[in-house]
Amino acid sequence: MAQLKEPIHTDVLIIGAGGAGMMCAIHAGRRGRHVTLLDHAEKLGGKILISGGGRCNFTNTGASPAQYVSQNPHFCKSALSRYPSSEFVAMVESHKIAYHEKKLGQLFCDHSAQAIVTLLERECANVEANFELDCSVQNVEVISETESPRFKVQTSNGTFTSDSLVIASGGLSIPKIGASGFGYQLAKQFNLKVVDRAPALDGFVLQGTSVQTFCALSGLSVDCTITCNGVTFRENILFTHTGLSGPAALQASLHWYTGNEVKINLTPDVPDLFAWFMQKKKEGNKSLVKNLLSEMIPSRLADLMCELHFPSALPLPDVSEKALKVLCEKIQSWTFVPGGTVGYNKAEVTRGGVDTNELSSKTMESKKVKGLYFIGEVVDVTGWLGGYNFQWAWASGFAAGQVV
Ligand SMILES: Cc1cc2nc3c(=O)[nH]c(=O)nc-3n(C[C@H](O)[C@H](O)[C@H](O)COP(=O)(O)OP(=O)(O)OC[C@H]3O[C@@H](n4cnc5c(N)ncnc54)[C@H](O)[C@@H]3O)c2cc1C
Structure with missing residues (x-):
């Protein structure tokens, strides 16, 4: 009889290896957590590469809660104040990436958005985060509410167990590069409310x-x-x-x-x-x-x-x-x-998403399901045009990265 393969255990499993997911991996990894990032895309950073006309408007120096739309406009305050744009700029500078301000505090790479993907990849490698690309999720379940491991995730690349599960699967915009409603479906699976979604910045x-x-x-x-x-x-x-x-x-x-x-x-x-x-x-x-x-x-x-x-x-x-x-x-x-x-084929973002009332604004953890986190665009926090959406991805990823 064929032996069933043992599940692979990781402290933190992150579904979605975009900006928010990688930022969370970096900061969890720096705390010594063993992190695995799962993505159904074959290559990393698809959204980052097409952002800002190929030069990635990676933050805005004036980012504040005033530039975000959410049913709860206060929700983003804590994360944004603990990871201001200057933090990401410091990381960009430490990687010697040339950048400029285009207008209104919008910072762009001088050359290519690839520099931001490379930065995130290198920082993930520094903390030995593990990537599972071209990997689709088949089932997610809670196996224990109190003990390790808490979650079991079956995927096309095998079964993973983890203590923390972070959903960083983004919104619905640009389906041809991998956008999916996965995060919203998962929220509903765990009875979390999802605010109506609509294509925006389109x-x-x-x-x-x-x-x-x-x-x-x-x-x-x-x-x-x-x-x-x-x-x-x-x-x-x-x-x-x-x-x-x-x-x-x-x-x-x-x-x-x-x-x-x-x-x-x-x-x-x-x-x-x-x-x-x-x-x-x-x-x-x-x-x-x-x-x-x-x-x-x-x-x-x-x-x-x-x-x-x-x-x-x-x-x-x-x-x-x-x-x-x-x-x-x-x-x-x-x-x-x-x-x-x-519409979603052109929209830069999805407005709406996982209801912020369901999450802790400090950690992004679900109030109902211990160990389950939502970060980035999948959450009902949507920024204006001008680098604000990446700033939210970095800040919410950082917030979860401190605690997962
Ligand atoms: C054309 C365009 C230009 C943009 N330009 C800018 C800009 O210059 N500045 C700015 O601030 N914002 C910009 N944005 C918005 C910004 O890209 C997003 O807000 C940001 O990337 C969100 O980060 P995220 O990590 O939450 O999600 P994403 O970057 O979307 O990452 C989600 C990841 O999850 C993966 N995923 C999805 N579903 C599944 C699944 N079922 N299983 C496994 N993996 C899954 C995806 O493949 C993806 O890698 C732009 C968006 C677009 C579309």
Whole structure:
């Protein structure tokens, strides 16, 4: 009769070897814990490699709880304060990785995101963390609530037992590089609540006639302020074939729920566009309205906006004040309800996730299941665009790494 293989025991088993999982492994390993990281991907760091346009916006020097969306906005405070961005920057510098600030505190590698993957791999090797790649999880069970080992995990690479089990399997965005709903399913298996999820940092699709109207502007980028659910960003929007992308639209999509309005001011530096036109009129300016407008917004957009409101090519004196007012309103307060956001194939993150009420904000441990931890994007903590999501991955991984 064939002998059943003995399970392999490890102190800490981490499912998901992305940023959060590796950070947890490094800090648990530094405490002398024997760690195994399991991932169904064949190669490490898929998300990191595609992040920040291939240069990984690995943190933000201004990261604070204010830049995170969660049902409990206080949850992220403890972890972020114990592992601030300066800690990760110190690690980047100790690995002699060249980096720069692009804007608004966003730190990027000068060369390639591969440098961050290599850093994490080396730090994991220093603590002799064991990797099981191309490994799929078949079953997870609690075998003892009080004694070691607590968990038994059956996988395509054999059975593992562990004292701590850390779920770092990320969210649903970009399924083609390995995203899965594993963490949410596991949370449900243990009766933990999961906050509704949605793709975020993905921009908007327009609906109805707006699609045909604005797709003519595809490829055009415009500085604006964008407001959604009371949160305003000053960045660029990028018109696409189906809607709006660019940093401003990505940021707004994180705050958008079905049915919400989005409001855009296309001339954010002009306090009152109508008053500006009236002043020009008073001065006897006879230019075409669209030419005047193109002093402030790209001419393709100026032409389209004028065409939508009166016969194009009208000089300023021939346009009624009423028509001008409508035009200005449209430009400074363009309000619409998007058909949706773009979706998980493009989303940088998943909003929602394992309910923070189920977890300790200090350790990320489940309040219901001793020894079970959730870290990184799988948790209902989602950062703005700009390095905040990696900062959460590092900070929550560090928090769990102190105790697992
Ligand atoms: C295109 C893009 C660009 C981005 N750019 C930035 C940026 O510049 N700055 C920033 O801060 N954030 C950025 N993000 C967001 C950031 O990448 C994530 O928030 C972060 O990687 C989350 O880390 P994580 O470790 O929690 O999850 P992940 O990095 O997603 O890691 C999860 C791991 O779990 C594995 N896994 C999933 N399911 C299973 C399973 N069933 N079994 C075994 N393993 C499994 C996956 O293969 C993966 O390796 C970007 C995201 C995308 C998609």
